[in-house]
Amino acid sequence: MSEYIRNQILGIADNFKALASMAGDIEQVARICTDTLKSGNKIMFCGNGGSAADSQHLAAELVGRYKLNRPAMNALALTVDTSILTAVGNDYGYETVFSRQLEGVGRPGDLLVGLSTSGNSRNIVLAMELARRMGVRTVALTGRGGGEMKEVAEFCIAVPSDATNNIQEMHIAVGHLVCELVEREIYGG
Template identity: 55%
Template sequence: MTDIAKLASVEAELREIGKNFEAFAGQAVSVSRAAHLIVDALATGGKAMFCGNGGSAADSQHLAAELMGRYLMDRKPLPALALTVDTSALTAIGNDYGFEAVFARQLQGIGRPGDVLIAISTSGSSANVVAAMHKAREMGIHTISMTGADASPMSKLADVAVRVPATRTNRIQEMHIAAGHIICGLVEAALC
């Protein structure tokens, strides 16, 4: 491939990303509602818990760290954690109860009514994330789903559904982290 062909490919990718974000701007309400739900949970003594698989697991850890550490300002830590980080719990639960239970079982152990679960999946149908959302509903834990454009079990289960306007995994993930950053900024500004 020539340098010009590579450049054209890069430009096409960037234009596609720009179009996706332009379309996503029309969903500002869902992003704002998600932030509000987290603010309400944290303001009343609850915590934010994140879960997802693969890249969404990494996003879960990233966003929990933004709240626990700092996003844009120095402030007290906000109670947030990713259910994706404890390899002993993940492997023990997966071994004893099946991979589908790895998040729901942790949620059952540490979740409380008034907490909020932020469930992230590009497909919106990851069995273990859907199971966690069902468990959250049983327990009085609010739910936020972050998925792609297609209707999914997760978007139907969520108190607030953030459905980004993309169907390819990489494009969905790009918008998930942007939405997550916006949410963290709104939460931090409201509580600090």
């Protein structure tokens, strides 16, 4: 069992070494987030399952704090309101749970960040298509290849893995880096 654990950890380390080659892409997403917040707009996150949890996590880092004690930043996760999710899912279909919310709270200049390990989550793809029509910027965090989200998002970081757990590990690392860069750019430190 120890050998298995060791090999898993080394595999994770290899994934992160490959992710380092995407530093420029991560910087670009941090700039998009910073520009969104500096212009008085908000960042909205969405995802399913573990990616929903990551969406909430990243929104919390911006509203609360990541490393710096500073004012709250304008961010929210579209994954948290069970009444909206279940009502929209029941009345309109699960594929609309994010686009329906976006229609209500999104404004031109806002940013929608969609997290999906496959890049093919229909509810996120539909939200990104609507976002583009509304003048809401879009960033996708996906696994290798990017799936359909790569085609509809303004910008996509397709992390170098096909394994769901490894993709999610890299998504949260990318998200943490972005949060830190945004904090530093807006509030110093």
